[in-house]
Amino acid sequence: MNGTGTRDLPEERGARVVLVDDHRMFRAGVRAEIGRTEETGVEVVGEAGDVDQAVSVIKATRPDVVLLDVHLPGGGGVEVLRRSAELLSAPERPVRFLALSVSDAAEDVIGVIRGGARGYVTKTITGSDLVDAIFRVADGDAVFSPRLAGFVLDAFASSEAAPVDEDLDRLTQREREVLRLIARGYAYKEVGKELFISVKTVESHVSAVLRKLQLSNRHELTRWATARRLV
Amino acid sequence: MTTATPAAGAAPDEAPARKLYRSAEGRWLGGVAQGMAGHLALPVSWVRIVFFVLILANGLGVLLYAIFWFVVPLGAPRTTAAAPAGPPLRRRLLRRPHKRRLFAFLVLACALGVLGTNVQFPISGGYLWPLLIIGVGAAVVWRQADNSRRAHWAAATRDSRWLPLLRSAAGAVLVCLGVGTFVIGQHPAEATQSLSLVFQAAVAVVVGIALLAGPYLVRIVQDLSEERTMRIRAQERAEVAAHIHDSVLHTLTLIQRNAESPREVARLARAQERDLRAWLYKPAERSGPTEEEDKPAGLAESVRATAAEVEDHHGVPIEVVCVGDCPLDERLAAQLQAAREAMVNAAKYGDERGPVRVFAEVEGRTVFVSVRDRGPGFDPDAVPADRMGVRESIVGRMRRNGGSARVRSIPGEGTEVELTMERAE
Numbered sequence: 081m082n083g084t085g086t087r088d089l090p091e092e093r094g095a096r097v098v099l100v101d102d103h104r105m106f107r108a109g110v111r112a113e114i115g116r117t118e119e120t121g122v123e124v125v126g127e128a129g130d131v132d133q134a135v136s137v138i139k140a141t142r143p144d145v146v147l148l149d150v151h152l153p154g155g156g157g158v159e160v161l162r163r164s165a166e167l168l169s170a171p172e173r174p175v176r177f178l179a180l181s182v183s184d185a186a187e188d189v190i191g192v193i194r195g196g197a198r199g200y201v202t203k204t205i206t207g208s209d210l211v212d213a214i215f216r217v218a219d220g221d222a223v224f225s226p227r228l229a230g231f232v233l234d235a236f237a238s239s240e241a242a243p244v245d246e247d248l249d250r251l252t253q254r255e256r257e258v259l260r261l262i263a264r265g266y267a268y269k270e271v272g273k274e275l276f277i278s279v280k281t282v283e284s285h286v287s288a289v290l291r292k293l294q295l296s297n298r299h300e301l302t303r304w305a306t307a308r309r310l311v
Numbered sequence: 312m313t314t315a316t317p318a319a320g321a322a323p324d325e326a327p328a329r330k331l332y333r334s335a336e337g338r339w340l341g342g343v344a345q346g347m348a349g350h351l352a353l354p355v356s357w358v359r360i361v362f363f364v365l366i367l368a369n370g371l372g373v374l375l376y377a378i379f380w381f382v383v384p385l386g387a388p389r390t391t392a393a394a395p396a397g398p399p400l401r402r403r404l405l406r407r408p409h410k411r412r413l414f415a416f417l418v419l420a421c422a423l424g425v426l427g428t429n430v431q432f433p434i435s436g437g438y439l440w441p442l443l444i445i446g447v448g449a450a451v452v453w454r455q456a457d458n459s460r461r462a463h464w465a466a467a468t469r470d471s472r473w474l475p476l477l478r479s480a481a482g483a484v485l486v487c488l489g490v491g492t493f494v495i496g497q498h499p500a501e502a503t504q505s506l507s508l509v510f511q512a513a514v515a516v517v518v519g520i521a522l523l524a525g526p527y528l529v530r531i532v533q534d535l536s537e538e539r540t541m542r543i544r545a546q547e548r549a550e551v552a553a554h555i556h557d558s559v560l561h562t563l564t565l566i567q568r569n570a571e572s573p574r575e576v577a578r579l580a581r582a583q584e585r586d587l588r589a590w591l592y593k594p595a596e597r598s599g600p601t602e603e604e605d606k607p608a609g610l611a612e613s614v615r616a617t618a619a620e621v622e623d624h625h626g627v628p629i630e631v632v633c634v635g636d637c638p639l640d641e642r643l644a645a646q647l648q649a650a651r652e653a654m655v656n657a658a659k660y661g662d663e664r665g666p667v668r669v670f671a672e673v674e675g676r677t678v679f680v681s682v683r684d685r686g687p688g689f690d691p692d693a694v695p696a697d698r699m700g701v702r703e704s705i706v707g708r709m710r711r712n713g714g715s716a717r718v719r720s721i722p723g724e725g726t727e728v729e730l731t732m733e734r735a736e
Contacts, residue, residue, distance in 0.1 A: 184588055204628075206665070226668060230632035233672070237635055263632045264681050264727075265668030 095218045098126040098141060100134040100160060101149040101180070106203070110147065110180075113207035120211045130154045135163045138175060142167070144218040148197060150181040150188045157181075161195035168196045178217045180210075186231045193293055199223025221283050222290035229263035232293060251289060258285045333383050339415040343379040366422045373422050380453060420447065448485025449522040451478060483523055490519035558586060578626035585619055610643055610678065611636040614671045617651045625658035628666035635673035637734065643678060645712040646732045652704045653682035653728040661686035661725070676734045683727040688720040705730075 094117065099107045107127050115124045126141045128134035131154030138146055138160075146164075148157045157179060161168065167175040179192040179200040189200050198217045201210065202225055213223045224232070236251050251259070254275075261271045268286075272279045333342035344362060348355040365372030562583040569575040608616065611633035618629040639647070650669070657667040661684030668683045701718060705728060709716040714732035 204630075204666075226630065226632050226670070230634050230670070233634045237674070260670075260672065263634065263672075264670040265630075265665075265683050 094121040094123055095145055095214050096123050096125045096141070096143040097214060098128065098134075098138055098143040098146045099124060100128045100137075100146060100152065100157070102129045102152055103149075104129065110210070114211055114214070120207075122211055122214055131156070131159045131163070134160045138164055138167065142173065143175060144173075145214050146175060146177045147180045147214070148177050148192065150179055150183050150192055157192045157197070158195045161192065161197065165196070176217045176220070178213060178223060180205075184227075186234070189228055189231055190235065190293070193228070193290070196294065198290065199225075200228045201225045202227060220287075222286045224259070224262050224286055224289070226263045226265050229259045232289060233259050233263060235293075236296075251292065255285050255289050258282055259289060262286075333380070343376055343383065346383065347379070363418075366418075373419065419450070445486055445489030445519065445522070448482050448487075448489055451482030451485060452523055453525075486519050486522055490515050554590065558583060574626045577628070578623065581626075581628055582619075582623050585622070609636040609638055610647075610671065610673060613639055613647055614650065614669060614680070617647060618654060618669050621651065621654040621658055625655070627658040627661065629654060629658070629669055630666045631669045631671070633671045637673045637678070640735050642712050642714065642732050642735050645708055646678065646680060646714055646730050649705045649708045649716060649730055650680045650682060650728075652701075652708075653730070656701065656728075657682055657684035657686070657726065660684070660689075673734075678732045678734060680730045681727055682730075683725065685725040688722045688724055688726050690720065690722060 097114070099110055101107050101110075107129075111124050111127070114120050114122045117123045125143055126137040128137045129152075131152055134146075134148075134152070146160075148160060150157045152160065157177075161177060164175065164177075168177070177192075177197040179189070179197045180203060181188065181192075181200065182203045183189065193200060198220075199213060199222050201213055201223060205213070205225070216223050233256065236256075257275060258271055261274055266274065268279050268282045272282045275282075333346040339345075339359075344358040345355055347353075348358045351358070362372040362376055365375060562579050565579050566576050569579065614633060615631050618631045621627075622629045637643075650671075654667060654669065661667055664685040668681075670679075670681045670683075672679045706716045706718070709730055709732065712732070714730065716731075717729040718726065719729070720726040
């Protein structure tokens, strides 16, 4: 594998992607939509239909981004994340996960995010938006769909109980504003324009929210996760 | 002593609901200790030691063991996954269980014997020995019941057919012998005692029969309840299949018929998707009591319903994100009407560039709804005065009810309607 560490120009570099989904037709559809490498810069290097397959394919190919379905035979997307933990936190060329799900259930979505996925998009996403999301995740950024933004606002909004960790268990006013605009369907660029901040700043807010989501002690999150045996 | 412990205890872990089963693998007597060890994730030796210690405590261990043996069903043998022992080791081990069982029976007999001699109230020899014989016979019968059940599961590939029968018979003979001795062994000393004697004998015979038939009855009852859960599961599956059949196949047929009109196809597919989605994910999402269908729906539910209605009517996808929820009141109903109007406008004039997005948030007393499309947009100031749609049914309605509306439209970038309302007390 090439060991170039520059991630600044993803369009020139291209992104190597593994598709994990138990529906073959869906995999074929996504591959057809994003796999035209010359146009999109995305190269699909592997596919998997269940957890065991996924773990071995990911280990063998070391892709930049894994498009991960939430519901999978053998333990679901969370199990894939758990078993690829060392790849997720590899110091160089970490494997990033982007959850791509049809599920509406908050606990499914929050579960994979807490498991370490860098973002969550629904399967109704258009091909070009998906390519955008893939490159954003490949660059270490977070990707929030409007629905995920809504879930996160919901989870952090109900604050009857005192937060365990003040810094983590609370969203700043700015982070809330950013999330709210994303939930309303604004693109990052539009969010920046609306709040008079740069796209980079929007990205850093979103990343901060993702970090809080993954590390937070919020009891709702923990309850969601434990109820489904996710942690 | 307790070195070879097959991993049968790990198997129940995979069962959805962890239930206590006795283990047929590596058991000494009834598999109670083995099963409990697996259930509690403790070494078997610990459990056995506890039972030994409890035996010393006035024979409590024997009693407990008997109760567990009686009540707890034998676990289904899921040994295909967990049988790591190699062939040579296995052959050696094959001899050991018999020794162990003998040992366990000896311990049991000793415990019963010691118990018999130590019991405070006097038991004459005429009672003790029949009782012991009955106990051993009952143990054999109960064990045999387990074995026949196991054979029933494991497709019964046993080398000898008469051995289990013989064991059952031996157990039965022992019980009968015990009961017989009990009945006959009483000395008919006085005529006045004859009535109580008959009574005792009758009780003894009834107990003996119960001991003989008990295990089979208990197993039958357990089998029945198992079968019932299976039937419920099958029923659930049938319900899912029926639902998918009814709605999904129906929709697919309609889509085939309307293949020339993409709008109709999209409408059908969206409606079906929403329906199936609600059916699949709603029960998990709802946490409160949802039995009362007549109860007025909350804001989030109403927004979703309104969006679904508009979506069906105009064939344009609408994505709804709701944060928080609150009960509907009069003002919010007005806001919902305004939102509906905005959605209809977005569906009519919005472009095909992405879905209409609806966002509803309850934050404290403030309820905020935004409806956004990616259509061509328009200049709000350039709308002729006679066009009442936006001005009256959205802005005016909000103002009349104490809220505010803001229409933001940039030509070429779409339109967003923001509705803000304070909740009434």
